[in-house]
Amino acid sequence: MSSTANPELMLEPAFDPAGSGRDAIGASTAASQGLNIRHGTILTLEDINVSFDGFKALSNLCLYIGVGELRCIIGPNGAGKTTLMDVITGKTRPDNGVAYFGETLDLTRMSEVEIAQAGIGRKFQKPTVFEALSVFENLELAQKTSKTVWASLRARLSGEQRDRIDEVLATIKLDGSRQRPAGLLSHGQKQFLEIGMLLVQDPQLLLLDEPVAGMTDAETEFTAELFKSLARKHSLMVVEHDMGFVGSIADHVTVLHQGSVLAAGSLAQVQADERVIEVYLGR
Amino acid sequence: MNQPLAITVAQKAGPKVTLGVGALVLAVLIALPLLHLLPADNVLHVSAYTLTLVGKILCYCIVALALDLVWGYAGLLSLGHGLFFALGGYAMGMYLSREAAGDGLPAFMSFLAWTELPWYWYGTSNFLWALCLVVLAPGLLALVFGFFAFRSRIKGVYFSIMTQALTFAGMLLFFRNETGFGGNNGFTGFTRILGFDITAQGTRAALFIATLALLVGSLYLGFKLARSKFGRVLTAVRDAENRLMFCGYDPRGYKLFIWVLSAVLCGLAGALYVPQVGIINPSEMSPTNSIEAAVWVALGGRGTLIGPLLGAGLVNGMKSWFTVAFPEYWLFALGALFIGVTLYLPKGVIGLLRKRGEQ
Numbered sequence: 331m332s333s334t335a336n337p338e339l340m341l342e343p344a345f346d347p348a349g350s351g352r353d354a355i356g357a358s359t360a361a362s363q364g365l366n367i368r369h370g371t372i373l374t375l376e377d378i379n380v381s382f383d384g385f386k387a388l389s390n391l392c393l394y395i396g397v398g399e400l401r402c403i404i405g406p407n408g409a410g411k412t413t414l415m416d417v418i419t420g421k422t423r424p425d426n427g428v429a430y431f432g433e434t435l436d437l438t439r440m441s442e443v444e445i446a447q448a449g450i451g452r453k454f455q456k457p458t459v460f461e462a463l464s465v466f467e468n469l470e471l472a473q474k475t476s477k478t479v480w481a482s483l484r485a486r487l488s489g490e491q492r493d494r495i496d497e498v499l500a501t502i503k504l505d506g507s508r509q510r511p512a513g514l515l516s517h518g519q520k521q522f523l524e525i526g527m528l529l530v531q532d533p534q535l536l537l538l539d540e541p542v543a544g545m546t547d548a549e550t551e552f553t554a555e556l557f558k559s560l561a562r563k564h565s566l567m568v569v570e571h572d573m574g575f576v577g578s579i580a581d582h583v584t585v586l587h588q589g590s591v592l593a594a595g596s597l598a599q600v601q602a603d604e605r606v607i608e609v610y611l612g613r
Numbered sequence: 614m615n616q617p618l619a620i621t622v623a624q625k626a627g628p629k630v631t632l633g634v635g636a637l638v639l640a641v642l643i644a645l646p647l648l649h650l651l652p653a654d655n656v657l658h659v660s661a662y663t664l665t666l667v668g669k670i671l672c673y674c675i676v677a678l679a680l681d682l683v684w685g686y687a688g689l690l691s692l693g694h695g696l697f698f699a700l701g702g703y704a705m706g707m708y709l710s711r712e713a714a715g716d717g718l719p720a721f722m723s724f725l726a727w728t729e730l731p732w733y734w735y736g737t738s739n740f741l742w743a744l745c746l747v748v749l750a751p752g753l754l755a756l757v758f759g760f761f762a763f764r765s766r767i768k769g770v771y772f773s774i775m776t777q778a779l780t781f782a783g784m785l786l787f788f789r790n791e792t793g794f795g796g797n798n799g800f801t802g803f804t805r806i807l808g809f810d811i812t813a814q815g816t817r818a819a820l821f822i823a824t825l826a827l828l829v830g831s832l833y834l835g836f837k838l839a840r841s842k843f844g845r846v847l848t849a850v851r852d853a854e855n856r857l858m859f860c861g862y863d864p865r866g867y868k869l870f871i872w873v874l875s876a877v878l879c880g881l882a883g884a885l886y887v888p889q890v891g892i893i894n895p896s897e898m899s900p901t902n903s904i905e906a907a908v909w910v911a912l913g914g915r916g917t918l919i920g921p922l923l924g925a926g927l928v929n930g931m932k933s934w935f936t937v938a939f940p941e942y943w944l945f946a947l948g949a950l951f952i953g954v955t956l957y958l959p960k961g962v963i964g965l966l967r968k969r970g971e972q
Contacts, residue, residue, distance in 0.1 A: 419859060443863040454856070458855065460853055463848060471845060471849055471862075477860075477862045477863070479843065483843045485841065
């Protein structure tokens with residue numbers, strides 16, 4: 331397994347960061363202006379190692395995600411996909427290695443909350459919403475705004491924020507259930523609500539862990555469309571097992587195996603790769 | 614505003630009844646101290662015993678409300694709220710002891726042959742400083758404890774056990790004579806408050822009114838908080854804390870705010886309890902007291918603010934009746950009540966009332 335940064339994995343920016351399209355979804359605000367994406371790479375992971383009691387969950391992992399890219403991560407169970415997300419979101423600290431968001435933000439030194447505020451959003455494997463709150467309130471809490479105690483005590487929704495929530499409700503097709511408690515939604519609806527919460531949060535990098543698990547075919551198709559429309563304005567990293575879904579959205583696929591990158595390229599390329607077939611697709 | 618439709622409909626069905634009952638209860642509670650002022654031979658006269666009993670229950674209601682804020686909304690089950698209550702009570706007790714002792718040392722200190730006041734007693738003869746202590750003692754303790762507990766992400770049953778241990782430790786500390794709070798006798802024999810005779814009818818009535826005002830104020834504050842975005846964030850802390858962190862919220866600040874607020878409310882309740890009941894001793898910190906407070910909240914219906922008040926009123930009302938009528942059966946009755954509510958009223962008494970309202 332090659333452990334050095336492979337230049338082939340680095341992508342050209344799929345989107346010009348100097349352009350004005352960044353705020354096409356949601357208003358761009360102060361938090362995102364701090365992010366330096368000069369070189370077209372939004373996420374840089376180099377030589378990341380994580381071990382749990384001697385078990386190497388990630389070993390010398392290198393991964394680069396370009397601005398506006400939609401990257402799919404696949405790999406057999408235990409390949410380290412969820413650990414990878416944990417490292418990016420600050421839930422797990424790597425033993426060593428480099429993790430940068432943009433050019434300047436060192437993810438290994440930031441708390442989970444700081445990382446979220448800096449503009450990395452995450453959707454969990456199991457849909458996680460605030461069950462006791464209504465769909466509308468779920469989106470209200472997720473919305474990009476000041477999240478200090480003091481701000482919450484005084485918070486009033488502005489017309490603009492309300493419009494934004496309405497817009498997202500329409501996008502995720504939940505405008506009919508805006509006042510329903512989120513706990514009463516179907517599994518697929520919860521998945522969409524969580525995606526909607528990411529949309530109002532307006533992160534620059536979205537990490538999505540198995541977003542279409544438990545969705546019907548129609549819902550999966552709709553999700554694929556939604557993600558494709560999000561890419562370019564946002565960068566997405568999607569972990570998914572559903573190869574049909576991966577094939578329909580991804581320009582680039584990275585295969586993880588035993589904690590490092592085994593192969594990368596288009597889905598057709600990685601599916602043709604001998605090593606990938608051996609460890610994963612061949613079965 | 615953004616309430617689920619079902620709840621709105623349910624509330625439309627019975628808001629007048631609810632408001633009516635609430636107003637009636639409030640009117641009765643306001644009338645009690647006034648009726649106490651009537652001469653003793655008047656038919657409508659309310660005895661000092663009744664007034665003190667109801668005043669005491671109102672103090673417990675404030676504790677139940679404070680506990681509901683942390684348990685019902687933020688999901689932090691504290692089994693140590695009795696400690697904050699007792700600390701507030703002790704702070705007030707220090708003032709009352711100084712007032713009773715005049716220029717000398719409080720009686721228990723003379724008894725121990727102490728010749729001067731411990732440093733932490735300085736200034737306690739000043740009512741305003743005593744009031745500051747009522748807020749600061751429970752508030753600072755809660756702040757320090759909460760800061761470390763929430764920083765270490767202690768939650769669930771571990772948090773409950775730690776709060777329980779905290780109040781137990783407090784009790785053991787206050788049992789010692791050397792601690793300087795009267796050992797296991799605590800403080801009693803109060804005579805005056807702000808220059809007024811503490812057993813006078815007018816003083817009793819005023820203390821009762823103050824308690825009622827604090828309860829109504831706390832209830833208002835509780836509803837304000839619960840209906841703000843802050844309240845919704847707390848609910849989110851309870852249900853999915855991880856999700857909330859990935860939304861960019863730092864739950865520690867939210868928990869700490871409500872935790873300290875709750876402790877301060879308990880302290881204030883304790884400070885009003887002591888002059889009405891006339892005694893404060895370390896048994897108020899006993900773990901069973903704190904557990905009982907959790908029973909009130911669970912019984913009334915947590916996360917509703919009104920429910921815990923019903924729970925505290927119901928349990929304590931029954932307690933004072935039972936312990937007079939059938940003293941040896943009280944604990945069995947309390948146990949049966951709790952089992953009954955757990956089995957048949959998962960949402961507490963308030964859940965039952967709301968169901969009635971919907972039908």
